[in-house]
Amino acid sequence: MKEYSKLAKIYDALYSFKNYEAEAKRLHEIIAEKKTSPGTALLDVACGTGTHLSFLRKYYTVEGIDLTPEMLEVARARHPEIVFHQGDMRRFDLGLRFDVVTCLFSSIGYMKTPRDLRAAVVNMTRHLLPGGVLVVEPWLTEETWKPSGVQPLWVDKPDFKIARLAISATRGRMSISKWHMLIGTPDGIEHLTQKHELFLFSDAEYIEAFNAAGLDVSYDEKGLMNRGLFIGTSITLKADAR
Numbered sequence: 001m002k003e004y005s006k007l008a009k010i011y012d013a014l015y016s017f018k019n020y021e022a023e024a025k026r027l028h029e030i031i032a033e034k035k036t037s038p039g040t041a042l043l044d045v046a047c048g049t050g051t052h053l054s055f056l057r058k059y060y061t062v063e064g065i066d067l068t069p070e071m072l073e074v075a076r077a078r079h080p081e082i083v084f085h086q087g088d089m090r091r092f093d094l095g096l097r098f099d100v101v102t103c104l105f106s107s108i109g110y111m112k113t114p115r116d117l118r119a120a121v122v123n124m125t126r127h128l129l130p131g132g133v134l135v136v137e138p139w140l141t142e143e144t145w146k147p148s149g150v151q152p153l154w155v156d157k158p159d160f161k162i163a164r165l166a167i168s169a170t171r172g173r174m175s176i177s178k179w180h181m182l183i184g185t186p187d188g189i190e191h192l193t194q195k196h197e198l199f200l201f202s203d204a205e206y207i208e209a210f211n212a213a214g215l216d217v218s219y220d221e222k223g224l225m226n227r228g229l230f231i232g233t234s235i236t237l238k239a240d241a242r
Contacts, residue, residue: 004048006192008070010183011049013155013162023104023224024055027135030220031100034233037131042100045089045124046107050075053082060100065092090119097129102136106227109139109175109198117201118209125213125234134215134232137223142200145175159186173200206230 004011040060044053047064048071056062065085066072072084085094089103090111101124111117124134147168155162161184169176179194203219207230210217215232223229 004068005070007194008049008068008074010155010162011071011074012051013157013160014153014164015051016155018051018105018225020051021055024052024058026224027052027056027102027104028059030229030231031133031135034218034231035099035131035133036233037099037129039099039129041096041098041129042102043094043096043098043127045101045103046105046110047071047075047084048105048107050079050082050084052102052104053079056102057082063098065089065094090116090123092123094127097127097132099129099132101125101127101132101134104135104137104224106137106139106198108136109201111201112174112197112199114201114205114209117199117205118212121206121209121215121232122213125215125232128234130234132234134210134213134234136206136230136232137225137227138201138203138206138230139198140175140200140227141202142173145170145200147175160184170200171197174198175200 042056042060042062044064047053047066050064053062053064063083064075065087067088069086072086075084111120128134147170151166153164162181164179164181166177166179175198177196181192183190207217210230210232216235217230217232220229
């Protein structure tokens with residue numbers, strides 16, 4: 001994904017406020033309540049730099065997949081022992097099935113239409129074993145998305161500084177976040193601009209996508225970071241859903 005190709009090397013610094021270890025523990029507790037398949041194979045879709053996998057591997061045999069080669073380069077350098085794949089969540093085909101498939105940190109919001117959302121959920125479900133669990137952390141809805149004024153974020157390390165200013169807006173059913181960043185190192189200062197567009201799917205659209213995939217769906221309101229979680233349990237899989 002082009003939005004993240006230039007962010008790969010600073011991604012973990014930008015999101016250092018996240019407690020990935022606590023999120024992995026909470027996620028494992030939720031999965032344990034729902035999963036009936038006997039194995040521990042987990043695939044993290046839109047895995048980014050693999051930070052969730054750093055902690056999920058405590059509980060599972062993990063693999064990751066992401067669309068952005070630069071993010072995967074960081075992930076592979078960090079975890080050469082983990083298998084990482086490159087692919088689009090709507091279309092990848094690994095020829096494998098897993099006990100758990102996750103799609104976290106609202107990555108599903110980059111799907112641009114309800115049709116794309118259904119395609120992604122159906123495709124991830126195709127990679128589940130019977131009794132396996134699909135966990136999707138949604139982006140915000142039209143009701144919960146609140147565009148605000150300028151939002152600052154600072155990263156202050158001894159030889160690495162980031163100053164990010166973001167401004168948000170709404171266009172139709174799309175949330176828009178425009179970033180300006182100054183990235184400072186001993187070699188100089190770089191100015192980077194980014195625009196992130198995420199679709200504001202309704203809860204009903206997520207549920208419809210899970211139903212189209214043949215999943216028994218439930219919702220955890222708190223989730224990992226107060227964005228909720230949709231949890232689908234695989235019983236029988238539908239061949240296709242369009």
